[in-house]
Amino acid sequence: MAKTKEKSQEVNGVKVYTKGGNGKRECGNPDCPHFLSVRTKICACGYEFSSTDNGEDGTETDPIALIGLANKFIEKAGGADKAKKLISALG
Numbered sequence: 001m002a003k004t005k006e007k008s009q010e011v012n013g014v015k016v017y018t019k020g021g022n023g024k025r026e027c028g029n030p031d032c033p034h035f036l037s038v039r040t041k042i043c044a045c046g047y048e049f050s051s052t053d054n055g056e057d058g059t060e061t062d063p064i065a066l067i068g069l070a071n072k073f074i075e076k077a078g079g080a081d082k083a084k085k086l087i088s089a090l091g
């Protein structure tokens with residue numbers, strides 16, 4: 001059994017994480033600091049993942065949507081180099 005490095009806590013009965021990583025995703029609520037397991041559908045803040053995130057494990061993601069996400073990610077990260085570093089940090 002691998003130990004989980006990420007700290008998790010329970011908020012309103014929902015397991016949330018303070019850091020992103022493999023199998024985690026950021027809450028869609030911009031005011032919410034939590035990261036959630038990809039299987040968690042509703043965040044502690046009440047944010048509900050819906051149409052944009054309907055793949056249970058992300059295996060059936062529309063490639064066009066992926067490209068859009070990648071572009072957004074690069075934009076958010078502040079450039080392709082920074083995005084690459086972030087991705088490599090995820091493993």
Ligand SMILES: [Zn+2]
Nearest residue numbers: 027032043045
């Ligand atoms: Zn949230």
